[in-house]
Amino acid sequence: MADRSFLDWPFFEDHHRVLAEELDAWASVAAERIDHNDIDKACAQFVAKLGQDGWLRHSAVDPRSADSRMDVRSLCIVRETLARHDGLADFAFAMQGLGTGAISLFGNAAQQSEWLTKTRSGEAISAFALTEPQSGSDVANSAMSAVPAGGHYVLNGQKTWISNGGIADVYTVFARTGEAPGARGLSAFIVPAGLPGFHITERLETIAPHPLATLQFDNCRVPKEYLIGDAGQGFKIAMSVLDVFRPTVAAAALGFARRALDESLKRVTTRQIQGASLFDLQMVQGHIADMAVDIDAAALLVYRAAWMKDMGVPRITREAAMAKLFATDRAQEVIDKAVQLHGGDGVRSGQKVEELYRDIRALRIYEGASDVQRVVIARQARAAFEEA
Template sequence: MADQSFLNWPFFDQEHRDWAAQVEAVAAGLNVDHSDTDAACRKLVADLGRAGILQPTGACDSGESLDVRKLCLSREILARHDGLADFAFAMQGLGTGAISLFGTDAQKAAWLPKTRSGAAIAAFALTEPQSGSDVANSTMTAVRDGDDYVLNGEKTWISNGGIADVYTLIARTGEAPGAKGLSAFVVTPDLAGFEVVERLETIAPHPLATLRFTDVRIPASAMIGAPGQGFRIAMSVLDVFRSTVAAAALGFARRALDEALVRVTERHVQGAPLFDLQMVQGHIADMALDVDAAALLVYRAAWTKDSGAARVTREAAMAKLFSTEAAQVVIDKAVQLFGGEGVRSGAMVEKLYREIRALRIYEGASDVQRVVIARQAMMAMEGKS
């Protein structure tokens, strides 16, 4: 049984402890068939929706806000049980985050009940081939034409690309150069000119794709927020969900630690448990330390946002950077402690090793987070934060 003592930290209310128990019960009962990734994701979204676990991924009412602690707890627990389950949950929130935070009542009513119930799959179409983490350099265009906008361009590395029912998309509307000339839209895949160009395979299989938009016509009412607010909307969404990436990494690390503890207890070397070796104890201590340090950063960021902070750029960046980097180290140590069994295809620690690598890249690579943290530190010194 994974450590639950962190739930008694002052970051959490009783409703969060109750929620964690509910997610744990559902996650423990999941039986994920990984032979068909698309089918597995569709089933996971449906099953999680039916169990009520997707409710925190959207905020339907004007007075409702996203509970970041529930989002983080959900991702940590799901990731500890199954990486694809975490992915399915996460994308329901990230894909509709802009609608929750900035959407009209009509947009919320049209999509959030569906994504929270598992009836529709969501995606966030942000990355482009030439821009990567440099969102302000996006070149996909949305040109006004009467009561419509016409979309042209490509998006790539889009999670749930090819299986999503609704996409939140960022495109250049040209109100100003750079970041100030982007806008956000709700797009569906049934539109003429929408094309899945390529499905992308990765070391930990997830549904990913490159999308092409050729003269795709959408109504002006599909815009989220106001013209030119797209960059701000995208950054606000990442500000919320970046902490949840850290939580997923924490879940992977916690599972690796649990697996390692069992291994060093059951595996005997020269007639004694592997754990009796002082060097092994040192590895276990370092792993436990990294897990708790990551948890403190994750739930500080989530608590700060839930307490009313307008932005948690610094806290979220610190949580994401430390947790993903530390989880990579924790999992690597677990693989080492397992020896040859640690690299056997299909072994739990081998799967964790493949799962964790992408988290140090997506939603802001580790070096990007370092830049963000350094700039936030400078702003704090200058009294601008």
């Protein structure tokens, strides 16, 4: 069983500990009941089940409550717990939150009531459409346009590597409205699936299967009331959403790493070599120790960032970047050690550590690649030095 002693850290309140306990019991059963052979269907089933059983209430603010807010520690606990059990379950939950994060943080009452009610219940699947072919990490270089035309904006352009692309019911789409050059000229829109001029042009396959697609917009007319916040706020909105959800990517990596350590301990304590358990080898003990240290260090960074956001710190760009960089990179190392400790079984298709090896790699790229996080951290360090 995964170590839960971290829940006694001062970052958490009693309701977080209850959430972790109850979700762990739920996930241990639910994950086994979903057929993963059809990825689109499996994701839809996970969303429906997560909504039906109430877990998606943590993915967005409650539109019925004026005081509702995002609890980032709960988001991280949910993602860590689901990832430890099933990567696709984590993906399904995460995209419900990320896809509607802009509506949670900046949407008006009508937008929240219309869409968050549906995504929190699992009735609708959401997606976050920011990346373009020429602008992955460079959001300010986005070229997709949104031109006012009467009571609508007319969208033209392309988005790619969009999670839930092709199965989502609603997309948060960022496009250039031109109030200023660069980052200051972007806006965010709610785009329901099925609007004329909105097409899925390609489904993308990766080493860890998820629904991914390229989206094409050809004179797609979006009602002006589907603008999120004010025109020209798109970059601010996108960065604010990523501030909240980057620590949760780190939490998912943490969940993968914890599962890898559990699988490794099970392996080395039951596998015999020369009349003794594999664990008795000092080199193996060294690997296990390194894995445990990396996991605890990552957890401290993850939940520090989440705690700071929950305590009202306006921006946690530095802390979120540190958490994502360290947790995803170290989880890759932890899982690589787990594969090594499993020997041939570690690279055998269908084995849990082989699945984890494929699952972890994308986390070092999406929502800000590791090298981009290094740039963010370095710039924050320089700014702090110059202010001192």
